[in-house]
Amino acid sequence: MSGELSLDEFGGPRVQAGPNPQHLLTTLLGEYLDSSDADLPSVAVVAMLGEFGISEASARAALSRLTKRGLIAVRGDARPPVYHLTPQAIAKHRWRMDQFLGFGARPPRWTGEWVTVSFSVPQAGQRSRHAVRKALLGLRFARLYDSVWIRPGSDAGAVSKAMRDVLDGVDGGRWSVMHTRFDEEAGPHGPAAAYDLVGLAAAYEAFIARYSDLRVAVREGEVDAAGALVARTSVMDSWRKFPDIDPDLPEHLLPAPWPRAAARELMLEVHSALGSLAEARLIEVATPYWPDAGSWITHFHASEYGVSTPAGRGDQGKVSPARTAAGPRGCGS
Incomplete structure (x- = not known):
């Protein structure tokens, strides 16, 4: 040059x-x-x-x-x-x-723990379902299965609040936030497959x-x-x-x-x-x-x-x- x-x-x-x-x-x-x-x-x-x-x-x-x-x-x-x-x-x-x-x-400081969110929205609740997915993406969650989303770590405060804000009051809407561990993290059925x-x-x-x-x-x-x-x-x-x-x-x-x-x-x-x-x-x-x-x-x-x-x-x-x-x-x- x-x-x-x-x-x-x-x-x-x-x-x-x-x-x-x-x-x-x-x-x-x-x-x-x-x-x-x-x-x-x-x-x-x-x-x-x-x-x-x-x-x-x-x-x-x-x-x-x-x-x-x-x-x-x-x-x-x-x-x-x-x-x-x-x-x-x-x-x-x-x-x-x-x-x-x-x-x-x-x-990253790794403990093997994941925050997992599972939710169910009635068929007519397309707008609520979209709002949930938008909130989860904003919090850097990844979709493992259709209504099961995960994120590495243990801090569930923000996602619990987001789910409460979006789905509480939605007729038929249900959700759970869990702390989970996977037997096979790196396999095709483990959390890494979500990314x-x-x-x-x-x-x-x-x-x-x-x-x-x-x-x-x-x-x-x-x-x-x-x-x-x-x-x-x-x-x-x-x-x-x-x-x-x-x-x-x-x-x-x-x-x-x-x-x-x-x-x-x-x-x-x-x-x-x-x-x-x-x-x-x-x-x-x-x-x-x-x-x-x-x-x-x-x-x-x-x-x-x-x-x-x-x-x-x-x-x-x-x-x-x-x-x-x-x-x-x-x-x-």
Whole structure:
């Protein structure tokens, strides 16, 4: 390789057909801002999203949607408007970044226990049945049989509440939440059969294939600041789905070789190596519209087991305490 890596060479989200503007803005704010005290002019947001090919109209629509969701709020009555992250958004961003960057750092704490949900809904209760399945999927349960769903671990509080909310009061609706163990966990009739582990492995392998050239370019110093911002965001947008779709099963239930560790290693290398460059580019883009950008824009840095914000940026130069990632919720949680 020679010269600097172009944005298109690694499949980064450069055109509007790529990332969802609202999703992208959430990622940018979560990755590079860590204080609710920062005044964020709307024109600076438009410029930041412009790096990804997002139009001004789409950027302002994304701001409006995040305001309605309570992640950002308007400060004062300035025109153009000035926004700030809400304290609730800061807390959520920190938790999600710890989740994204800490996922896969440790093997799950396995006790052999599964939470099992069984339910019955009358034939006429199609809407209730759909609501139950949606709730179970949202809690990362997998369907073992038609009306039997499972999840590794022992914490049944959330699913008990969800089943109560959906089915209590439904005429003829019945449900049970149980703690179970399987005699043959890895066999064709065991819990591992509920998961598409082949498809999940393929998704990890596709991640590795997509960003392998980028890792080479990073190692050879061929990614400039503009490329770093787009590339780093692309890697995180691609990685962030895995904590939601990977059930984090114990090693003895996984096909070998399992590619998650290699995918995570690639993500961490690129994410860490490009952090300072991406931060510098974001400051460069935002400063003409936001003179204080350099005092507020920061970036999350992932260590092997934890996540922290570098000192001297967020909170107007005050050192933010290191936030150690608790790691993923283990199978025994």
